Amino acid sequence: MADFFGGMENVSATTLVDWLPDARAYQDRPWYLTLLIPHELAHQWFGDYVTTEDWANLWLNEGFAEFMPGQYWGHKLGAHAAQDYYADEYRQYMAIDARKPMALASYHSDNIYPKGALVLQMLQDELGPTRFWASIHTYLTRHAYSNATSDDLRQAILATTGENLSLFWSEWVYGAGYPAFDVTARYDSAQATLRLEVKQTQRDTLHADSAGVQFHVPEVFRMPVAVRVGTAQGDVMYHGQLDAREQTITIAGVRSAPTMVVFDDGNHVLKALTFDQPTAWLAAQLARDENLWDRAWAIGELAKRPTDPDAATALATAAAHADYYLTRQQAVEALGGFSSDVAMGPVAAALKDTSSAVRGAAVAALGKLGGDRAVSLLRDTFDHDNSYDVRAAAVTALVEADSARAHDVLARALRTPSYREVIQHAAIQGIARLQDTARVNDLAAMLALDALPAQALGVLAARGDAHALEALAAHLDDERAGVRRYVLTGFRVALTRPDHSAVLARLKSAAAGLTHADTKAAADALIARMEKGGPPAGGRDN
Numbered sequence: 001m002a003d004f005f006g007g008m009e010n011v012s013a014t015t016l017v018d019w020l021p022d023a024r025a026y027q028d029r030p031w032y033l034t035l036l037i038p039h040e041l042a043h044q045w046f047g048d049y050v051t052t053e054d055w056a057n058l059w060l061n062e063g064f065a066e067f068m069p070g071q072y073w074g075h076k077l078g079a080h081a082a083q084d085y086y087a088d089e090y091r092q093y094m095a096i097d098a099r100k101p102m103a104l105a106s107y108h109s110d111n112i113y114p115k116g117a118l119v120l121q122m123l124q125d126e127l128g129p130t131r132f133w134a135s136i137h138t139y140l141t142r143h144a145y146s147n148a149t150s151d152d153l154r155q156a157i158l159a160t161t162g163e164n165l166s167l168f169w170s171e172w173v174y175g176a177g178y179p180a181f182d183v184t185a186r187y188d189s190a191q192a193t194l195r196l197e198v199k200q201t202q203r204d205t206l207h208a209d210s211a212g213v214q215f216h217v218p219e220v221f222r223m224p225v226a227v228r229v230g231t232a233q234g235d236v237m238y239h240g241q242l243d244a245r246e247q248t249i250t251i252a253g254v255r256s257a258p259t260m261v262v263f264d265d266g267n268h269v270l271k272a273l274t275f276d277q278p279t280a281w282l283a284a285q286l287a288r289d290e291n292l293w294d295r296a297w298a299i300g301e302l303a304k305r306p307t308d309p310d311a312a313t314a315l316a317t318a319a320a321h322a323d324y325y326l327t328r329q330q331a332v333e334a335l336g337g338f339s340s341d342v343a344m345g346p347v348a349a350a351l352k353d354t355s356s357a358v359r360g361a362a363v364a365a366l367g368k369l370g371g372d373r374a375v376s377l378l379r380d381t382f383d384h385d386n387s388y389d390v391r392a393a394a395v396t397a398l399v400e401a402d403s404a405r406a407h408d409v410l411a412r413a414l415r416t417p418s419y420r421e422v423i424q425h426a427a428i429q430g431i432a433r434l435q436d437t438a439r440v441n442d443l444a445a446m447l448a449l450d451a452l453p454a455q456a457l458g459v460l461a462a463r464g465d466a467h468a469l470e471a472l473a474a475h476l477d478d479e480r481a482g483v484r485r486y487v488l489t490g491f492r493v494a495l496t497r498p499d500h501s502a503v504l505a506r507l508k509s510a511a512a513g514l515t516h517a518d519t520k521a522a523a524d525a526l527i528a529r530m531e532k533g534g535p536p537a538g539g540r541d542n
């Protein structure tokens, strides 16, 4: 559907935004395919067939709909594809939870989508797939064409497996937050033991809201944990229980110095992890660990050591040889923070990767590394890569690496069509960033694209470019209602400059002659608000 955002799971007739990828866009793993279609399809069961009892249990709709695409991709493409999907949910969850930790079963929770997916993944781990799916079958058949609460799901699991998951529910469904582990390791060669001091450092800072409702972040999350200790004689495995704010784990039988220590082996717990380790342990984990979250964590630690040649070597090895694109992509991204001496070789090689995501990461890293070779590679990539996303990233990186030599590429990128206009968007943002006033006429000719060209004109006008200001004024009475709305947005951007008297004066003179009543009313409201000293972006005026 046009003029629509996202998807809506109407019973047996889902509606989707009209962003159907073209053949070339599929290599960039579009959200439309990766998430939107399977998410809305899953709603036919979770949401439509069984519907949440009330808004406080909405995660039963959205958490399951967000969980199921990972199951689909895992089934279709293998375990790494599922881990890849949930790693992205993890990034979303951390961003949302940092703003406000919320229980899954709560009214108006923002994190029901990614947290729901991640908690269901933990639940599947805890029960095992056979018992998990048998329980889901019970849940769906018990509540078919009817409603359900969070506890109905727990009861379905209890009836199917005999497992009473009240502790899991209290921590992960009715409680907020997640465990933040701070781990330190000490090896005792005489005793052949490795001792881990494990602290849970999450804090409960939540207050009651105006309705008196208060959620809690548990002081202690209780759960099983596995630790893998690599040694020259093979791996030593430890299985135990986490059940205290601070506890010591003693792992016996470690007969030679550890070469690697993986806390929560297999990444079964939704968590944050602080664990300062020698570079050699991180390098070993990155090379050996099958789990993509674990690898990403090791890459994040190595990225903090940009002057350590062993860290650079470990990342370069992963960038070239890791068996899944996401690890190669993340290793290349990390190399962008190292010096050109060690990073340029592996980053340049990554431009030939079969995955467009890895090539896109290489392009972004080249933008950070800069220099003649980077600029030449970026220009070549813009001309020859067949991925829309990579070419768009090359435009952005070129602006960052060498603003003086980016102008001709920006001009060509403005005329390059692509899926969801990613290349044109990169060019428009580059023009705004470089204040490339030579492109004002091009931007004015693109005003119907979306709000971005008008916003770029607004940025140029805010910096005092009279030509850009005139281009906005000339289109404030455009025949196309969308263009008039975008132009008003451009004026709003221009009015954010502290000294905006010239912009406001031009808006007033243009508004005086407007023939379209909707734009006239919106422009007058904006002018009135500015004259009262209000912000240009507040309120509704279009």
Ligand SMILES: [Zn+2]
Pocket (backbone or CB within 6 Å): 039, 043, 061, 062, 065
């Ligand atoms: Zn949904």
